[in-house]
Amino acid sequence: MKILQxxxxxxxxxxxRIATDLYQVIEQSGNECMIAYGRGSAPADIKSIKVNSKxxxxxxxxxxxxxxxxxxxxxxxxxxxxxxxxxxxxxxIHLHNxxxxxxxxxxxxxxxxxxxxxxxxxxxxxWSFTGHCAYFDYVQCDKWxxxxxxxxxxxxxxxxxxxxxxxxxxxxxxxxxxxxxxxMTIVTPSYWLKDYVAQSFLKTYPVEVIYNGIxxxxxxxxxxxxxxxxxxxxxxxxxxxxxxxxxxxxxxYFIELSHLLSEEYQIILxxxxxxxxxxxxxxxxxxxxxxxxxxxxxxxxxxxxxxxATLEDNFPTTNLEALxxxxxxxxFATGGSVESVDEECGMVVPKGDINLLKExxxxxxxxxxxxxKCIEKAKKYNKNDRFEEYMNLYRKVYEDK
Numbered sequence: 001m002k003i004l005q006x007x008x009x010x011x012x013x014x015x016x017r018i019a020t021d022l023y024q025v026i027e028q029s030g031n032e033c034m035i036a037y038g039r040g041s042a043p044a045d046i047k048s049i050k051v052n053s054k055x056x057x058x059x060x061x062x063x064x065x066x067x068x069x070x071x072x073x074x075x076x077x078x079x080x081x082x083x084x085x086x087x088x089x090x091x092x093i094h095l096h097n098x099x100x101x102x103x104x105x106x107x108x109x110x111x112x113x114x115x116x117x118x119x120x121x122x123x124x125x126x127w128s129f130t131g132h133c134a135y136f137d138y139v140q141c142d143k144w145x146x147x148x149x150x151x152x153x154x155x156x157x158x159x160x161x162x163x164x165x166x167x168x169x170x171x172x173x174x175x176x177x178x179x180x181x182x183x184m185t186i187v188t189p190s191y192w193l194k195d196y197v198a199q200s201f202l203k204t205y206p207v208e209v210i211y212n213g214i215x216x217x218x219x220x221x222x223x224x225x226x227x228x229x230x231x232x233x234x235x236x237x238x239x240x241x242x243x244x245x246x247x248x249x250x251x252x253y254f255i256e257l258s259h260l261l262s263e264e265y266q267i268i269l270x271x272x273x274x275x276x277x278x279x280x281x282x283x284x285x286x287x288x289x290x291x292x293x294x295x296x297x298x299x300x301x302x303x304x305x306x307x308x309a310t311l312e313d314n315f316p317t318t319n320l321e322a323l324x325x326x327x328x329x330x331x332f333a334t335g336g337s338v339e340s341v342d343e344e345c346g347m348v349v350p351k352g353d354i355n356l357l358k359e360x361x362x363x364x365x366x367x368x369x370x371x372x373k374c375i376e377k378a379k380k381y382n383k384n385d386r387f388e389e390y391m392n393l394y395r396k397v398y399e400d401k
Contacts, residue, residue, distance in 0.1 A: 001031045001398055004090035006081070008100030010035045010042035010050075012291050013243050014317045015096050015124050018212060020046055022094075025387040031394075034088055036081055038074075038102025051081040052102040060101040068166030070132065070159045071098070071105035072173075078104040082111050091401075092394055095121040099134070099159060109177040112184075118397040119184040120390075122210075123193060125314055127159075128178060129200035131167030134158055137312035137335065138248045145199055147171055158246075175201045183401055185393065189315035190336025208393060211339075212317045213383030218293045219300070219324035221375075226298040230285065235266040236365040239303035239327070241296070241318045242271040243289065250309025250332070251276070253354055257307075258284050260358050265365070270299060300325035304365045311351060313337050324378035328371040330360045340381070344373035 003026055009016040019035055023046055026033040035048045039057060042048040052074060060073035081103070085093070093112065098105060112119055125134040131148025133141075139152050151167035154160075179201065186207045188194040194207050230237065238257070242249045251269075258267055258281045269280075270287045277286040290296060300306060306322035308331040315336035319329050329346035331337045338348050347360045364371055 001092060001394055002088065002090045003031060003033045003092045003094055003394060004085060004088055005033065005035045005094045005096065006037075006098065006103075007035065007096035008038050008102060009040045010037035010046060010048050012040055014212075016040075018317070019096055021213065021215060021383050022387050022390060023047075025384065025391065026394075029391055034090070036084060038077065038100055049081075049084050051084065052077040057101050064101065064159055065162045066164070068132075068154055068161030068164035068170075070161070070166075070170055071103065074102055074104050075107060077102055078107045081108070085111075085115075090117065091398055092118045092120060094390075094394075095119065097124055097127075099127050101159070105177055106173065109181065112181055116182050118401045119181055120187060120393060120397065121184060122187040122189070123197065123314075124189065126193070126196060128174065129197065129202050131169075131171030131174070132159070132161070132165075135248060135312040143167075144171070178202060179204065183397060185397055187390075187393070190339055192336040192339070193314050208389075210389045210393070211381055211386055212315055212320065213381050213386030214317060214320045214324055214378070215293075216324055216378065216382050219297050219321045219378075221301045221326045222294065222297045223301065224294065224298045226295055227302050230266075230268060230299070230302055232266045236264055236304040236361075237302055238265055238267045238361060238365075239299055239306050239322070240267070240269045240309065241299075241306070241321075242269075245269070245272055245276055248311045248313075250311055253309040253352075253357060254284065254307070255281060256354050257358060257361070260354070261361070265361070268299065268303070270296070296321065297325055300327050303327050304368070305330055305346075305361060307357070307361065308332070308334075308337055309357065310334050310337060315339060320378060320381045323374045324381075326374045328364050328368070328374055330357065330364060332357075340377070342377070345371055345377040346374075 005019050007019045011020045023033045038052040056077045063073040127134045130144040132151045148167040148171040151165050154165045186205045189212045245251045267284045271289045272286045280286045300322045306327050306329045313335045319340045329341050332351040349356045
């Protein structure tokens with residue numbers, strides 16, 4: 001089989017790493033894979049094609065800011081992608097994030113309907129069935145169930161639209177474009193998202209749940225230079241990691257914790273931008289974003305607990321990475337984040353309850369022997385096992401076609 005994956009990035013960020021990990025499994029199974037991506041760069045050992053130029057990207061961002069219509073620019077990039085698909089001639093097209101200022105969804109989905117090739121679409125957020133937002137739990141909005149309009153987040157939430165709320169147009173066009181694709185199977189990485197899809201305009205498609213997988217050989221208990229640098233004289237280290245510390249990722253809760261916890265505890269946050277670094281309280285250590293897996297594994301390994309204070313999320317791989325490094329996880333009861341945590345490897349706290357979050361941190365740090373099944377739990381998310389589920393799905397849709 002020849003499989004083409006399509007995503008915003010290749011090899012960076014959680015979804016980009018999922019795409020390249022899956023690429024390796026596809027190739028090792030004797031099949032052929034290529035990744036088409038829009039931004040950044042790809043690892044040298046990955047057969048890939050970058051479809052977007054910087055000019056096209058900036059034009060798309062500008063178009064989005066001015067019109068509020070997300071996914072209707074990047075005409076040149078999309079035509080380039082279609083040309084590459086024709087040349088590669090895949091048996092299956094596997095979509096990941098099709099948002100991210102690199103695709104014209106109208107051109108692209110009309111092409112998919114015309115070609116009638118088997119399509120697998122992994123939804124890593126809720127963007128595909130809303131008129132604007134990637135997530136909506138934060139503002140407790142359910143307009144997506146009947147038809148988006150008067151979006152509360154069009155200025156404040158990705159993908160940002162500064163001048164116009166075009167959520168009604170976006171919703172109607174997505175509903176029109178995304179429905180009617182023959183031989184398309186949707187994959188969700190959580191049962192939480194599967195339930196949302198069943199309530200959306202995508203409900204007619206078959207939906208499979210395949211949990212995200214991680215590389216247990218990369219994410220494992222390790223020591224290195226960072227272990228020495230951030231030892232903090234036997235303090236309990238509390239770690240938080242995000243690609244981008246937006247409001248929904250819960251940065252404010254770490255700020256509050258820094259005032260509530262005693263000096264026995266040290267908070268480290270990874271993924272901050274320069275402005276956030278300057279504004280941090282003096283008792284929080286900030287680290288900018290890193291794509292170095294070994295550095296991340298060291299940080300997870302030296303931590304007493306990984307805290308995921310996210311207020312809306314699908315199925316965060318950071319939970320899995322922490323568990324694989326033998327670090328217990330505490331998460332708010334948010335989306336699919338709770339699906340990877342149980343009483344043997346961490347705790348689930350009611351969303352937004354800072355006092356219970358503090359108590360959970362103290363309990364886990366003071367009684368680590370109660371949470372000794374982290375690595376065992378992480379084995380459930382071995383990428384080779386999880387991605388074999390994708391191989392089985394590929395075989396099924398290929399044979400059905």
